[in-house]
Amino acid sequence: MNSNRFRQRIRQSLANEILQIALDANAERRLKGRAAAFASLPDWRERRHQAHILRADVIEHLEDYLQQFISNAQRNGIVVHRASDANEAIEIILEITKSTTQNSQSGESTARKILIAKSKSMVSEEINLNHALERENFRVVETDLGEYIVQLRRERPAHIITPAVHLRRQEVGQLFHEKLGVPYTEDIAELTQIARRILREIFLSADVGISGVNFGIAETGGICIVTNEGNGRMVTTLPPLHIALMGMERLVRNFEDLAILLSLLPRSATGQKLTVYTQIIHKPLPHQQRHLVLLDNGRTRLRNSPLKESLYCIRCGACLNACPVFREIGGHAYNSVYPGPIGSVISAGLFGSEFVPLAQASSLCGACKEACPVEIDLPKLLTRVRAGQSPLPNRQSSKTGLSRFSVFFLRTYSRFARSPRLFALSQTFAWLITRLLSPRSEWIRLPAFTGWGYSKDFPRFAGKTFRARFHQRGGGRGERGELREGGELRKRRELEERGELGEGEVSQPFRDKEKREQFIEELAKLNGHVIRTRANELTDKVIEFLRSRGINRIHLEPNVLNESLLQKAGITFSREAEAALRVGVTKALCGLADTGSVLEADGEGNKLHASLLPEIHIVILHTSDILPSLLDALPRTLGTKSAVFITGPSRTSDIEMSLTIGVHGPGELYVFLVDD
Amino acid sequence: MTTVQLFITCLIDSFYPQTGEAVVSILRRISLDVDFPRAQTCCGQPLFNAGLRAEARPVAEHTIRVFEKTSGDIVIPSGSCAHMIKHGYPELFRDDPLWLTRAQRMASRVYEFTEYLVDKLGVTDLGAHWEGKITYHPSCHTLRGMNIDRQPRALLAHVQGAQLVELPHAEECCGFGGIFSVEHPELSAEWLKRKITNLEATDSPTLVVTEAGCLLHIAGGLHRQRKKQRVVHIAEILANQEGRDR
Numbered sequence: 001m002n003s004n005r006f007r008q009r010i011r012q013s014l015a016n017e018i019l020q021i022a023l024d025a026n027a028e029r030r031l032k033g034r035a036a037a038f039a040s041l042p043d044w045r046e047r048r049h050q051a052h053i054l055r056a057d058v059i060e061h062l063e064d065y066l067q068q069f070i071s072n073a074q075r076n077g078i079v080v081h082r083a084s085d086a087n088e089a090i091e092i093i094l095e096i097t098k099s100t101t102q103n104s105q106s107g108e109s110t111a112r113k114i115l116i117a118k119s120k121s122m123v124s125e126e127i128n129l130n131h132a133l134e135r136e137n138f139r140v141v142e143t144d145l146g147e148y149i150v151q152l153r154r155e156r157p158a159h160i161i162t163p164a165v166h167l168r169r170q171e172v173g174q175l176f177h178e179k180l181g182v183p184y185t186e187d188i189a190e191l192t193q194i195a196r197r198i199l200r201e202i203f204l205s206a207d208v209g210i211s212g213v214n215f216g217i218a219e220t221g222g223i224c225i226v227t228n229e230g231n232g233r234m235v236t237t238l239p240p241l242h243i244a245l246m247g248m249e250r251l252v253r254n255f256e257d258l259a260i261l262l263s264l265l266p267r268s269a270t271g272q273k274l275t276v277y278t279q280i281i282h283k284p285l286p287h288q289q290r291h292l293v294l295l296d297n298g299r300t301r302l303r304n305s306p307l308k309e310s311l312y313c314i315r316c317g318a319c320l321n322a323c324p325v326f327r328e329i330g331g332h333a334y335n336s337v338y339p340g341p342i343g344s345v346i347s348a349g350l351f352g353s354e355f356v357p358l359a360q361a362s363s364l365c366g367a368c369k370e371a372c373p374v375e376i377d378l379p380k381l382l383t384r385v386r387a388g389q390s391p392l393p394n395r396q397s398s399k400t401g402l403s404r405f406s407v408f409f410l411r412t413y414s415r416f417a418r419s420p421r422l423f424a425l426s427q428t429f430a431w432l433i434t435r436l437l438s439p440r441s442e443w444i445r446l447p448a449f450t451g452w453g454y455s456k457d458f459p460r461f462a463g464k465t466f467r468a469r470f471h472q473r474g475g476g477r478g479e480r481g482e483l484r485e486g487g488e489l490r491k492r493r494e495l496e497e498r499g500e501l502g503e504g505e506v507s508q509p510f511r512d513k514e515k516r517e518q519f520i521e522e523l524a525k526l527n528g529h530v531i532r533t534r535a536n537e538l539t540d541k542v543i544e545f546l547r548s549r550g551i552n553r554i555h556l557e558p559n560v561l562n563e564s565l566l567q568k569a570g571i572t573f574s575r576e577a578e579a580a581l582r583v584g585v586t587k588a589l590c591g592l593a594d595t596g597s598v599l600e601a602d603g604e605g606n607k608l609h610a611s612l613l614p615e616i617h618i619v620i621l622h623t624s625d626i627l628p629s630l631l632d633a634l635p636r637t638l639g640t641k642s643a644v645f646i647t648g649p650s651r652t653s654d655i656e657m658s659l660t661i662g663v664h665g666p667g668e669l670y671v672f673l674v675d676d
Numbered sequence: 677m678t679t680v681q682l683f684i685t686c687l688i689d690s691f692y693p694q695t696g697e698a699v700v701s702i703l704r705r706i707s708l709d710v711d712f713p714r715a716q717t718c719c720g721q722p723l724f725n726a727g728l729r730a731e732a733r734p735v736a737e738h739t740i741r742v743f744e745k746t747s748g749d750i751v752i753p754s755g756s757c758a759h760m761i762k763h764g765y766p767e768l769f770r771d772d773p774l775w776l777t778r779a780q781r782m783a784s785r786v787y788e789f790t791e792y793l794v795d796k797l798g799v800t801d802l803g804a805h806w807e808g809k810i811t812y813h814p815s816c817h818t819l820r821g822m823n824i825d826r827q828p829r830a831l832l833a834h835v836q837g838a839q840l841v842e843l844p845h846a847e848e849c850c851g852f853g854g855i856f857s858v859e860h861p862e863l864s865a866e867w868l869k870r871k872i873t874n875l876e877a878t879d880s881p882t883l884v885v886t887e888a889g890c891l892l893h894i895a896g897g898l899h900r901q902r903k904k905q906r907v908v909h910i911a912e913i914l915a916n917q918e919g920r921d922r
Contacts, residue, residue, distance in 0.1 A: 003859075007860070007862070010860065010862055010863060011862055014862055014863075014866065324848060324849055324851075324863075324867055325863060328863055328866050328867075329863075359727075360727075360856070360859055360860070361856075361859075361860055361863065362853070362856065363816065363849050363851060363852060363853025363854075363856045363857075363864075363867075364725055364816070364817075364853060364856075365816040365820070365849035365853065366816050366817070366819075366820035366821055367816075367820070367847075367848075367849070369820065370820050379821075380763075380767060383724065383725060383727060383767070385727075386725075386726060386727025387727040387728075387729045388727065399727075400726060400727035400728060401727070402726060402727070402855065402859060403859060406726070406855050406858060406859055407726075407728070410722060410723055410726055410728050410731060410855065411728070411731055413718075413722065413723070414720075414723050414728065414731035414732070414734065414735055416717075417686070417717045417718040417720065417723075417735045417738070418717070418734040418735050418737075418738045419717075419738075420714065420715040420716070420717055423686075423717040423718070427689070427690050430690070443896075443899050445900075448861070450858070451857065451858030451859065451861040452857060452858055452861070452896070454861035454862070454864075454865055455861060455864065455865035455868055455869070455897060455900060456865075456868065456893065456896030456897040456899070456900050457896045457899040457900045458896060459691055459892065459895070459896065461690050461691060462690060462691055462692070462693050464693060465689050465690055465693055466684050466688060466689040466692075466693035466696035466697070467684070467689055467712070467714065468693075469693050469696070469697060470696070470697075470700070470712045471712075471714065
């Protein structure tokens with residue numbers, strides 16, 4: 001894409017009124033949400049700096065950490081593949097899919113297409129995976145609501161976190177009406193329910209689940225995937241084959257690193273303390289194959305270039321939301337899978353020098369750097385791309401991505417600016433010219449094609465420059481002056497410093513009661529419910545709840561409730577997922593006080609399904625199992641095959657950034673908190 | 677008496693000499709000698725930002741040579757030029773240890789104008805007087821590049837007669853960005869429009885900036901739209917004293 005084509009796309013975006021409204025709404029809500037979320041993290045500046053350092057260490061020693069990660073993942077039973085480029089990744093995925101599904105489908109009729117359910121993965125967009133799969137006559141369905149919408153429109157995502165950010169509810173309603181044959185509605189909750197109903201069938205019948213990966217953990221060989229809607233859990237849990245796609249740079253060293261990044265990623269991406277479903281997957285489930293494809297596709301090239309720092313990125317999208325350019329033009333105008341400031345840096349290095357002009361669309365205002373949770377110096381990297389330091393060979397006539405006129409002007413300026421005599425001469429010359437152009441007014445109305453004249457007037461050069469005036473008045477000897485002490489300011493600064501000290505104080509060790517209160521408060525903020533009970537009244541309270549909702553059959557984890565009491569009360573239960581079951585009851589491994597989360601994992605009675613498939617999820621949690629925060633709980637995922645931190649009911653904001661509760665996972669979450 | 681070196685910047689030199697004079701009068705008022713190295717031209721920022729590093733280098737080298745011949749603090753009434761020397765030069769010369777050292781030596785002497793007054797000298801009250809409402813636009817490179825915000829605000833808070841009102845979405849870029857404003861006029865125009873709308877919402881006739889680039893850009897937009905508001909460099913506000921005409 002040359003700079004003229006890019007400018008055309010910019011003009012199209014600016015002229016698209018619907019897009020403008022959608023983008024303004026996105027920017028405002030995202031910035032507010034992010035600011036509010038960071039208010040609950042007083043030490044965020046330090047964390048951000050720590051995050052930068054730990055990402056830098058991983059990228060510096062990437063191959064060592066990769067080796068460690070791969071051997072640990074393989075020991076856990078995950079099959080790991082490495083792909084050097086997009087074609088290789090696609091071949092590997094096709095090969096896995098064909099060989100696995102042929103074995104399992106050998107008895108069935110061959111008329112049915114292989115069905116692949118996908119949760120969000122930017123790497124899959126990068127390698128254009130859907131296209132390749134469809135060419136092989138597979139049916140691929142995107143299951144993230146936003147991705148599902150853009151797939152139905154046969155578009156690419158317009159944002160790396162919010163794919164349908166460019167659309168309004170009316171367009172989604174019309175799309176569903178046309179493509180899915182449902183009556184037109186512009187009610188967002190209703191649209192979400194339609195998608196839930198249709199995609200539920202896909203999850204239950206899919207042969208293959210494909211997901212992205214947010215982080216690989218070198219020390220344990222586990223992968224971390226975060227989603228809000230629950231589709232990520234579905235595709236990694238239900239189909240007999242799970243293929244995870246991961247950019248090779250997305251590694252952390254250990255749980256400590258992961259905890260820091262998970263305190264920053266959801267806050268930066270969606271303004272949440274923790275994403276609803278934070279999965280830590282270590283092994284395949286019984287009767288499941290798990291594969292992991294690690295993609296290079298230009299990352300090694302970036303790593304060996306002056307753009308290395310761009311690999312620290314954790315794909316939160318905060319720089320897109322903060323960027324005034326993205327706010328005006330949206331993701332599609334960039335014509336790259338990766339838009340926004342980070343996209344303008346990496347696209348040229350990953351995909352080719354035709355993306356260099358993207359880097360010129362920035363005033364270097366620094367809003368992206370300020371928003372970045374891992375402190376990537378994006379303005380600096382943008383100037384490096386402009387300076388031709390991208391790693392791919394340059395096929396453009398202008399290496400900077402600037403127009404020829406601008407380059408000519410700047411080169412001439414450079415000649416003048418290195419000689420004081422020529423510089424002064426050019427100032428006089430410029431004054432003369434501007435004076436001739438506009439003899440009567442201080443202002444010149446330049447035509448629009450000059451760029452400047454498009455929206456502003458240009459002032460005349462000064463007749464007598466500062467240098468001329470300064471020397472005419474003879475040197476710089478000071479008069480008798482009065483130096484005022486900034487006493488008040490100093491006092492204020494001292495107060496500020498003292499105030500900061502107060503903020504940084506180490507909080508007292510948590511007592512159970514405080515943890516419990518904090519847990520209840522946090523969960524309430526997320527539309528979750530807490531019902532407190534004593535241990536001997538637990539089953540009675542659950543029965544009471546079920547009766548109030550008219551429910552008499554549930555999916556129940558063994559050894560959690562008094563089952564003879566349940567039977568006496570006329571409530572039957574299953575250890576398997578059944579489509580008609582509206583309630584799943586499980587016992588949490590632990591809770592997190594600072595986010596209101598509960599930890600669930602695979603176990604007897606298909607408990608992973610019980611916490612995912614029904615509309616209502618009942619969690620039994622003992623007060624003594626509430627831990628202060630994520631880092632305290634991460635080691636408990638080690639003995640499990642697939643664990644998930646659940647933070648409130650399933651949710652989405654994919655249509656007009658409007659919060660909708662209950663997508664693919666349970667829409668209601670009840671925690672029965674047992675006081676010990 | 678202490679002598680400071682003044683780096684006036686190419687924009688103030690060529691378009692706003694009165695701003696330069698205001699800077700000099702303030703520095704003298706607080707008993708400083710002001711030296712203006714005559715051979716100075718431009719820091720090279722427009723070239724560096726555009727990606728023309730080969731063209732930026734000789735200009736930066738020239739600037740370093742000029743100020744190497746002087747001693748004492750270097751004061752610059754522009755956040756973006758100060759940013760260029762403090763952060764751009766180390767990047768520009770990162771593969772050349774000899775020039776990098778020279779650049780860093782210069783950078784260690786550099787202060788943005790309001791930073792110098794407040795942080796280095798501890799001055800916030802300059803006895804300035806300005807009648808009426810004023811509002812402050814923090815330039816991107818001053819605010820985020822140099823992390824300078826409380827300094828100009830503290831100085832403005834001490835201006836007698838002035839009523840400082842907050843500019844909505846003050847931290848947003850005005851759309852200048854050097855060659856960006858010419859290369860991407862459509863984007864630049866959108867931001868400028870928003871900045872002017874926000875300025876109008878304050879009902880303030882005066883917008884204060886620390887940066888001649890923003891001044892050139894916003895004032896040009898205001899004139900095109902036939903608006904009455906003025907954009908003024910902070911030095912001109914601070915130099916203004918009671919009883920004097922402005």
